[in-house]
Amino acid sequence: MRFENKKLIVVVLDGLRYEAAKRCMGYMEHLVEQGIMFSHKVRSELPSNSRPLYEVLLTGTPACKNGITANNITRLSREKSVFHLASENRMTTAAAAYHWVSELYNKTPFNPSSDRHQHNSDLPIQHGIFYYEDHYPDSHLLADAEYLRTAYDPDFLYIHSMNIDDIGHKYGGSSKEYSASVRNIDTLLAEMMPEWLQKDYWIIVTADHGMNDEGQHGGTTTNERFVPLYINSSMIHETCGDQVLAQLGIAGLMCHCMGVTPSSSMKQHTLVSNLN
Numbered sequence: 001m002r003f004e005n006k007k008l009i010v011v012v013l014d015g016l017r018y019e020a021a022k023r024c025m026g027y028m029e030h031l032v033e034q035g036i037m038f039s040h041k042v043r044s045e046l047p048s049n050s051r052p053l054y055e056v057l058l059t060g061t062p063a064c065k066n067g068i069t070a071n072n073i074t075r076l077s078r079e080k081s082v083f084h085l086a087s088e089n090r091m092t093t094a095a096a097a098y099h100w101v102s103e104l105y106n107k108t109p110f111n112p113s114s115d116r117h118q119h120n121s122d123l124p125i126q127h128g129i130f131y132y133e134d135h136y137p138d139s140h141l142l143a144d145a146e147y148l149r150t151a152y153d154p155d156f157l158y159i160h161s162m163n164i165d166d167i168g169h170k171y172g173g174s175s176k177e178y179s180a181s182v183r184n185i186d187t188l189l190a191e192m193m194p195e196w197l198q199k200d201y202w203i204i205v206t207a208d209h210g211m212n213d214e215g216q217h218g219g220t221t222t223n224e225r226f227v228p229l230y231i232n233s234s235m236i237h238e239t240c241g242d243q244v245l246a247q248l249g250i251a252g253l254m255c256h257c258m259g260v261t262p263s264s265s266m267k268q269h270t271l272v273s274n275l276n
């Protein structure tokens with residue numbers, strides 16, 4: 001199995017259900033069609049809400065263990081996140097993300113006037129640009145991320161968008177508005193990803209949770225729970241085939257891409273057979 005440790009870009013598209021990704025993301029599916037990326041279905045942890053699943057994605061622990069069981073729990077994480085592990089391995093970390101990500105790993109509560117731009121090598125997220133309005137444009141978010149990538153050359157860059165979720169709550173997951181927001185970020189990725197691929201980054205594109213037709217998530221239905229995972233590697237493909245992937249394994253996968261030893265919690269949920 002070919003495996004090289006490289007820099008990693010993770011894109012989390014908040015509120016993107018699996019069905020909409022397969023239907024609307026023409027660029028991502030082009031990469032799949034051409035064998036450049038592999039596409040998998042992930043079953044989110046429960047509850048299928050944002051802050052609990054940010055913690056799942058970045059620590060590989062279930063809500064009953066990590067304690068982030070609801071969106072309004074605004075304390076720092078008590079788990080080892082991928083940001084912590086990468087920093088401990090002398091890697092550079094960066095995030096362009098919703099302010100809840102800062103509240104989980106850097107500082108809480110979030111103060112817009114002082115915390116929107118953070119540069120501190122002692123914090124798990126060493127370079128961060130955080131937004132705090134759900135309609136902060138995805139185009140601006142990706143520009144923030146590209147700034148971080150080109151200015152600081154991070155080993156781990158975490159990019160987290162909110163427009164799909166915001167539009168989904170307003171219009172529902174089967175609306176033309178929701179589809180348009182998915183198509184919009186697919187086009188934005190089509191502008192950015194060719195350079196990322198050319199520079200040989202690992203790239204993971206996934207979501208925290210989905211969205212039902214009524215504009216809700218948090219529950220157990222297919223549209224709320226099933227999300228895509230795209231990755232430019234044969235690693236998952238060879239070991240998992242068509243099986244539905246457990247979201248608890250994604251944090252360990254991120255570590256594996258960077259050559260970082262996962263936490264003991266992450267090791268309990270492996271997506272790749274040679275995770276050490």
Ligand SMILES: [Zn+2]
Binds near residue numbers: 050165166169217
């Ligand atoms: Zn939401």
